[in-house]
Amino acid sequence: MKVLGISGSPRARGNTARLLAEILRGVSDAGGETSAVSLSGYTIEGCRGCERCRRDLTCTRFNDGMTLLYPRIIDADALVLGSPVYHYNVTSQMKAFIDRLYAFYDFTDERPRGYSSRLADRERKAVVFAIGEQADPADLGVALEALSLPLRPLGYEVVAELPVLNCFEPGIVGEKREVLESAYRCGQALVAAFSGA
Numbered sequence: 001m002k003v004l005g006i007s008g009s010p011r012a013r014g015n016t017a018r019l020l021a022e023i024l025r026g027v028s029d030a031g032g033e034t035s036a037v038s039l040s041g042y043t044i045e046g047c048r049g050c051e052r053c054r055r056d057l058t059c060t061r062f063n064d065g066m067t068l069l070y071p072r073i074i075d076a077d078a079l080v081l082g083s084p085v086y087h088y089n090v091t092s093q094m095k096a097f098i099d100r101l102y103a104f105y106d107f108t109d110e111r112p113r114g115y116s117s118r119l120a121d122r123e124r125k126a127v128v129f130a131i132g133e134q135a136d137p138a139d140l141g142v143a144l145e146a147l148s149l150p151l152r153p154l155g156y157e158v159v160a161e162l163p164v165l166n167c168f169e170p171g172i173v174g175e176k177r178e179v180l181e182s183a184y185r186c187g188q189a190l191v192a193a194f195s196g197a
């Protein structure tokens with residue numbers, strides 16, 4: 001079982017990367033194969049809505065970070081998507097990544113168009129998490145939903161959604177034992193969901 005983790009933070013060594021590593025450690029200890037990507041290291045253009053992917057069945061408008069990530073997404077049985085909360089939402093890097101997953105949809109010709117996802121070809125699952133500075137859960141805004149809602153029609157069962165509060169300085173989440181334990185358990189739950197355990 002292959003799990004691809006995606007950090008949507010522009011800070012390569014920030015809280016999102018630290019928590020992603022802990023979730024993937026849980027996956028790995030449960031027998032999954034893991035790899036991690038920081039979107040900070042990739043240039044990902046925002047979707048232009050050109051609809052060329054309808055014809056070409058992938059995004060041919062750009063040759064960018066998504067060109068490298070598309071095969072890894074197809075290959076992975078599961079995704080872990082994590083983002084810092086930016087103004088009650090995910091980062092622009094994560095939003096661009098999610099919007100470019102549009103290239104996996106097939107649409108019918110009538111209006112409104114029916115759609116199906118080529119990622120719904122087999123059992124796929126996901127874990128999502130959002131991490132913010134504030135103490136009030138309301139200050140995470142719509143970040144968790146912005147991660148989980150698009151994944152479902154794409155073909156992923158979202159196994160766990162983890163909200164994380166009170167984290168500002170880069171890497172400070174590494175000092176929060178309870179949060180790390182929750183993250184680790186999310187990784188284990190992801191593998192268990194596949195085995196039906």
Ligand SMILES: Cc1cc2nc3c(=O)[nH]c(=O)nc-3n(C[C@H](O)[C@H](O)[C@H](O)COP(=O)(O)O)c2cc1C
Nearest residue numbers: 009014015016084085086087088132133134167168
């Ligand atoms: C532009 C910007 C907007 C932010 N907006 C919020 C917010 O709406 N709610 C919140 O709790 N934290 C907010 N934060 C704080 C970050 O979510 C927090 O520092 C997080 O731990 C950063 O994660 P990282 O270290 O992985 O980059 C914001 C930070 C920045 C830079």
